[in-house]
Amino acid sequence: MLAGAIPFGLIYGVLAVKAGMSPLLAIAIASIVFAGSAQFMLTQLVAAATPGALMVLSVFVINLRHALYSAALADKLQPLSLRWKALLAYLLTDEAYAAVIRRFDSNVSPGTRHWFLFGAGFGLWFVWQLACVAGVLLGGQIPAHWSLDFAGTLTFIAIVVPLLRDRATWAAMFVAGLVSLLAFALPYKLSIIAAALAGMTAGVVLDHPREAA
Amino acid sequence: MSLWLTVIAAGIATFVIRLSFIGMAGRIAIAPWFERMLRFVPIAALTALVWPDLLLASGAATLGEPRLLAGLAAACVAWQTRNTLLTIAVGMMILWGMQWLQ
Numbered sequence: 001m002l003a004g005a006i007p008f009g010l011i012y013g014v015l016a017v018k019a020g021m022s023p024l025l026a027i028a029i030a031s032i033v034f035a036g037s038a039q040f041m042l043t044q045l046v047a048a049a050t051p052g053a054l055m056v057l058s059v060f061v062i063n064l065r066h067a068l069y070s071a072a073l074a075d076k077l078q079p080l081s082l083r084w085k086a087l088l089a090y091l092l093t094d095e096a097y098a099a100v101i102r103r104f105d106s107n108v109s110p111g112t113r114h115w116f117l118f119g120a121g122f123g124l125w126f127v128w129q130l131a132c133v134a135g136v137l138l139g140g141q142i143p144a145h146w147s148l149d150f151a152g153t154l155t156f157i158a159i160v161v162p163l164l165r166d167r168a169t170w171a172a173m174f175v176a177g178l179v180s181l182l183a184f185a186l187p188y189k190l191s192i193i194a195a196a197l198a199g200m201t202a203g204v205v206l207d208h209p210r211e212a213a
Numbered sequence: 214m215s216l217w218l219t220v221i222a223a224g225i226a227t228f229v230i231r232l233s234f235i236g237m238a239g240r241i242a243i244a245p246w247f248e249r250m251l252r253f254v255p256i257a258a259l260t261a262l263v264w265p266d267l268l269l270a271s272g273a274a275t276l277g278e279p280r281l282l283a284g285l286a287a288a289c290v291a292w293q294t295r296n297t298l299l300t301i302a303v304g305m306m307i308l309w310g311m312q313w314l315q
Contacts, residue, residue, distance in 0.1 A: 007298055025216060032224035037259065042223070044262055052219035059223040062258045063230050065251050070234040071243035078238050089232035150280060150308055151301055153266045154287050156259040158300035161291035163256050176257040177264035184265055192261045199257025204250050 002123055005036075005095065006131045011151050012039050013135015014142055018149060019047035023136045030132035034125065035093060037159060038062050039132075040152045047149065050189040058189075061196050069097040073117070076104050080114055088114060091121025172203030279311035 009030070016026035021043070029039055038059045045055045069092055077085055099120040104113055142148060164170050176199025183191035234243065267284040287304030290296070 007301075011301075021216070025220065028217075029220050029224075032220055033227055034224075035227055037255070038223070038227065041258075041262060042220070044266075046216065052215055052222070055219050056222045056226055058258070060226040060230070061254060063227045064254050066227070066231045067233050067243070068248060068251050070231055071248075074234040074238065077235050082236070085235050086232060089235050090228055092231040092235075145312075147308060147312065148305075150266070150283070151305060153263050153280075153284065154301040154304040155297065156263050157284060157287050157304070158291045158297040160256050160259050160263065161288050161300075162295045164292075169253065169256055172253040172256045173260050176260040180261040180264045181268060184269060191265070192258070195261035196254070196258040199260060200250055200253045203253030203257065204246075207249055207252075 002127045005124055005128050008036055008155065009128050009131020010135040010138065011148070011155070012036070012043065013132045013137070014139040014148055015040065015043040015135075015152050016046075016132075017136055017139030018142075018144065019043040021046055023140075026136045026139075027129075027133055030129055031125075033059065034090070034128070035059075035063055035066075036128075037156070040155055044149070044152055045189065045192075048189060054188055054190065054193065058192055058196075061193070065094075066092060069094075072101065073097075073104070077114060077117075084114060088117050088121065091118065091125055093121065093124060095124050096121040168203045168207035171206045172199040175199045175202035279308050279315070282311065283307040 012030070013026060016029065016039075017023065021029075029042060033039055033042070041058060041062055042055060045058060050058075070089065073088075073092070077088060080088075096117060100113075100117045103116050160173060164173060176195045179198040180191050180195035183194045185191075186194065234241065263284070267281045268278075270278075270280050283304045286307050287300045290303045291300040294300070
């Protein structure tokens with residue numbers, strides 16, 4: 001889990017510098033936002049000079065899935081103090097969740113299992129910060145004609161394609177894609193929000209009959 | 214400066230999402246419709262970034278467009294292998310190869 005994060009941190013750092021962020025800001029984002037796909041998205045939005053409110057909204061939408069993890073862990077973390085809950089919530093990434101959720105279901109003693117989440121979360125945090133810093137330092141050395149911004153798009157493809165499992169997920173992808181093209185001329189990159197909402201709606205509508213059956 | 218405020222707001226938004234149900238200490242359960250909707254968030258939001266880059270990056274959509282071909286090939290690799298790094302590597306190789314040929 002930890003080693004797998006290194007190349008993405010490197011690519012993020014390079015993309016952030018190429019998008020025109022200051023090195024300090026690029027590094028700060030890795031700890032302020034601390035979410036891989038949201039960070040990649042931010043590099044694209046900053047490069048396109050998107051207004052701030054829409055960047056925040058886009059990050060909010062892409063990170064909404066973390067509410068699922070929060071809901072799944074809420075019961076198990078309930079005895080902890082608010083400080084512990086806040087710390088673990090900050091460290092709650094896709095990777096940390098995937099690493100601990102099975103352990104939490106097994107018969108690990110309830111008094112110690114939050115340490116598993118802390119270990120996975122903090123380990124990933126530490127490696128991620130180092131990789132992002134290295135990427136930022138590297139970013140200044142890489143010429144623009146390498147088209148490394150495309151690595152961000154490829155990362156998104158690699159995330160989306162394995163999620164296409166049924167009619168509803170395919171529909172969500174096609175509708176979001178079509179709307180992103182049709183609405184591309186809208187000001188302020190509103191096309192991203194429009195496409196995301198349209199895709200989610202298409203997915204939910206087609207998903208419903210199967211759920212009810 | 215405004216970019217810093219944007220990033221801080223994005224960080225707070227992310228933190229609030231992650232804390233949401235944990236912070237509410239199990240008093241509120243996740244609504245089934247919300248859970249169903251969340252399944253489609255990454256697909257829809259990320260696709261909204263991918264398609265324009267593949268089809269509109271050079272202004273006009275044609276099959277000879279390097280980004281489109283590299284992206285489609287990468288999607289096939291992702292479909293077959295589910296390997297993120299291999300997907301990126303193949304996509305970048307094809308893009309570089311086609312740019313070199315042009």
